[in-house]
Amino acid sequence: MRSSILQTATRYLLPILLLFSIFLLLRGHYYPGGGFVGGLVASIAFVLHSFANGTDATMKLLRKKPLSLIPVGLGVATLSVLVPVLVGLPPMTGLWLEGDFPIVGSIGTALFFDLGVYLVVIGVVLTILFTISLTDD
Numbered sequence: 001m002r003s004s005i006l007q008t009a010t011r012y013l014l015p016i017l018l019l020f021s022i023f024l025l026l027r028g029h030y031y032p033g034g035g036f037v038g039g040l041v042a043s044i045a046f047v048l049h050s051f052a053n054g055t056d057a058t059m060k061l062l063r064k065k066p067l068s069l070i071p072v073g074l075g076v077a078t079l080s081v082l083v084p085v086l087v088g089l090p091p092m093t094g095l096w097l098e099g100d101f102p103i104v105g106s107i108g109t110a111l112f113f114d115l116g117v118y119l120v121v122i123g124v125v126l127t128i129l130f131t132i133s134l135t136d137d
Contacts, residue, residue, distance in 0.1 A: 002052060002053065002054070003052070006051065006052040007052045007053060009052075010048055010049050010051075010052035010053065013045070013048060014045050014046075014048070014049050017041055017042070017044060017045035017048070018042055020041055021038040021039070021041035021042035021045065022038065023038075024037050024038035024041060025039075025114055025115065025118050026103070026104055026105070026111070028114050029108070029110040029111055030105070034114045034117070034118075035113070035114035035115060035116065035117030035119075035120075035121065036117055036118075036121055038114075038118050039117065039118040039119070039120070039122045039125070040121060040125065042118070042121075043121065043122050043125035043126055043129075046058055046061075046062065046122075046126055047125075047126075049061065050129075050130070050133065055130055055133045055134055059130065062126075065127075066122065066123045066125075066126035066130065067123060067127045068123070069119045069120070069122055069126075070119075070120055070123035070124060070127070072119055072123075073115075073116045073117065073119030073120035073121075073122075073123060074116065074120060075116070076112055076113075076115055076116035076119065077112075077113050077115075077117060077120070078116070079112070079116075080109040080110075080112035080113040080115075080116060081109075081113065083095060083109055084109065092109075092113075093109075094108055094109055094110050095108055095109045096108035096109075
């Protein structure tokens with residue numbers, strides 16, 4: 001039996017938690033936060049949705065299996081590490097575009113590395129938790 005109070009609260013909390021996770025992701029290369037913490041908050045949002053509505057409903061909401069986020073995140077993080085090598089600099093050297101962009105601020109390889117970590121964390125956490133949830137039935 002699902003709680004209607006939890007379902008109603010989740011309807012409002014899911015977008016707020018996802019927005020907060022993106023906030024943590026975007027401020028991570030300047031202040032505490034980043035891809036890992038942002039990914040955990042996003043995962044918590046989907047786990048809360050799963051508690052309220054069931055794992056199957058959350059999987060439908062996601063549209064793709066969380067496992068598919070892992071190689072995408074690894075690819076983005078690896079690319080951000082190797083881009084400096086292509087211009088003759090050591091790996092993981094921070095490269096930044098000129099100027100500030102609205103909301104995001106400055107865009108550079110650190111942001112893309114954090115984005116890759118963000119995707120990997122969401123993929124790993126949700127894959128583990130949903131696998132446990134679906135095999136528990």
